[in-house]
Amino acid sequence: MTAHNKDSDPPKGKPLWSGRIKGSMSPEMEPLNRSLDVDIRLWPQDVQGSCSWTKALVQAGVLTKVEGEGLVDGLNKVAERIAAADYSGAPDEDIHSLVERLLHEEVGDLAGKLHTGRSRNDQVATDFRLWGIEATNTIKSELRDVQASLLEWAKGSLDIFIPGYTHLQQGQPVRAAHWVLSHFWPLERDQQLLDAVSAHVSVLPLGSGAIAGCPFSIDREFIRKDLGFDSISENSIDAVSDRDWVTELSFAIARIGVHLSRLSEDLVLFGSKEFGFIRLSDGFSTGSSLMPQKRNPDAAELVRGKAGRLVGNLMAILTILKGLPTGYNRDLQEDKENLFDSVDNLLMLLPAVAGTLRTAEFQVDRIETSLDVQILATDLADYLVKAGVPFRKAHEAVATIVRISEDKSVAIDCLELNDFQSVHSSFESDVMDVFSWDRSVEARVAPGGTALASVQSQIQDAEAKLQDL
Numbered sequence: 001m002t003a004h005n006k007d008s009d010p011p012k013g014k015p016l017w018s019g020r021i022k023g024s025m026s027p028e029m030e031p032l033n034r035s036l037d038v039d040i041r042l043w044p045q046d047v048q049g050s051c052s053w054t055k056a057l058v059q060a061g062v063l064t065k066v067e068g069e070g071l072v073d074g075l076n077k078v079a080e081r082i083a084a085a086d087y088s089g090a091p092d093e094d095i096h097s098l099v100e101r102l103l104h105e106e107v108g109d110l111a112g113k114l115h116t117g118r119s120r121n122d123q124v125a126t127d128f129r130l131w132g133i134e135a136t137n138t139i140k141s142e143l144r145d146v147q148a149s150l151l152e153w154a155k156g157s158l159d160i161f162i163p164g165y166t167h168l169q170q171g172q173p174v175r176a177a178h179w180v181l182s183h184f185w186p187l188e189r190d191q192q193l194l195d196a197v198s199a200h201v202s203v204l205p206l207g208s209g210a211i212a213g214c215p216f217s218i219d220r221e222f223i224r225k226d227l228g229f230d231s232i233s234e235n236s237i238d239a240v241s242d243r244d245w246v247t248e249l250s251f252a253i254a255r256i257g258v259h260l261s262r263l264s265e266d267l268v269l270f271g272s273k274e275f276g277f278i279r280l281s282d283g284f285s286t287g288s289s290l291m292p293q294k295r296n297p298d299a300a301e302l303v304r305g306k307a308g309r310l311v312g313n314l315m316a317i318l319t320i321l322k323g324l325p326t327g328y329n330r331d332l333q334e335d336k337e338n339l340f341d342s343v344d345n346l347l348m349l350l351p352a353v354a355g356t357l358r359t360a361e362f363q364v365d366r367i368e369t370s371l372d373v374q375i376l377a378t379d380l381a382d383y384l385v386k387a388g389v390p391f392r393k394a395h396e397a398v399a400t401i402v403r404i405s406e407d408k409s410v411a412i413d414c415l416e417l418n419d420f421q422s423v424h425s426s427f428e429s430d431v432m433d434v435f436s437w438d439r440s441v442e443a444r445v446a447p448g449g450t451a452l453a454s455v456q457s458q459i460q461d462a463e464a465k466l467q468d469l
């Protein structure tokens with residue numbers, strides 16, 4: 001059906017409010033006013049929301065069944081047209097104006113009935129949330145893949161011991177798998193955060209009108225189900241200006257960015273010549289245009305850099321919202337670009353992180369030469385504790401032994417039994433058994449520790465979390 005009627009066509013890009021403001025828009029105002037190039041991507045949601053609204057208007061007796069069918073047909077044709085061509089440079093103010101103009105081209109004056117009882121205020125809030133629901137789900141599944149890649153890497157590195165660091169100084173030996181999984185759990189908390197955010201995104205604003213609600217007897221519960229929202233908004237004034245979900249999703253993304261940035265920093269550090277614990281694959285490294293020998297961990301560095309931008313986008317939306325008076329304000333048009341940017345960048349970096357992890361390898365020889373036997377000093381103190389020495393005394397005795405070994409320039413595991421016994425009489429000949437990475441690690445068998453059984457049970461828990469997702 002193409003009720004194309006030249007006389008009744010609104011001029012291209014004619015604003016939806018042109019009855020009130022007669023003067024034409026100043027050219028300096030136009031680029032500031034226009035949001036089409038940003039919100040064009042909301043066209044599927046705009047069409048979907050409009051189809052639901054049409055059905056609700058038919059049910060309320062505002063539109064006849066035939067009119068409703070005509071509008072839905074027309075909207076579907078509009079969707080086909082926008083899918084097939086690039087409309088981002090069209091003269092229309094925003095996606096809602098564009099869809100309405102194209103609908104007019106398809107169905108003529110009938111198009112003018114669609115906006116009955118609706119405002120762009122509740123319309124844009126609905127479109128954006130529909131988009132947000134899908135974006136959150138996509139992030140969850142890409143994030144899951146990063147978690148899966150960590151889990152695979154952990155399973156393959158159960159038998160490698162690396163130094164565990166505090167203050168970036170070697171602390172105590174840990175299984176490499178334990179370190180890998182230390183980056184799994186923060187992302188699992190991000191998944192839980194995204195679930196909580198999802199519930200806040202999935203609230204239907206449509207039916208709130210511009211500010212006061214809808215004067216027609218539309219069934220908002222029908223619209224909720226039709227569009228797949230979990231609940232409907234309770235207050236129309238709040239509904240048209242509530243962007244809390246945008247702040248929450250921006251925060252969740254920023255925090256994922258921070259977590260991945262910390263992981264990336266570990267990869268950069270552990271991949272450096274000085275550490276040499278891991279080798280990142282060619283596919284996620286770059287060379288230098290000048291220094292022929294260079295092999296740079298750019299994927300990890302870019303992820304670390306992107307985190308700054310994700311945090312910045314969170315600051316932007318919070319700052320936009322701060323100080324807005326009650327109800328819808330045009331400032332809210334600025335809610336989309338930063339969140340789009342955060343989601344786009346996150347969805348670009350998540351697969352790169354997963355790929356980097358899937359192709360990274362531990363360099364066992366390098367790790368072995370880096371492990372400093374001094375990181376077994378705590379185990380030496382624990383040895384004395386087991387002989388009945390209070391921990392504080394044991395700590396002091398072992399600190400003395402470390403000092404003696406440094407004075408003699410001899411590693412602590414190469415000192416004589418005399419040296420140990422001169423410091424504390426509870427040292428026996430079996431003290432040498434302490435100097436074993438395996439023994440040290442296996443002692444930490446309490447849940448959450450780095451012993452094999454603990455890490456295996458951690459792996460099982462992680463697997464169960466992934467299954468739940």
Ligand code: ARG
Nearest residue numbers: 035094120121124330332333
């Ligand atoms: N482009 C606008 C936005 O994104 C749509 C809502 C316009 N509402 C208005 N009252 N001017 O917020």
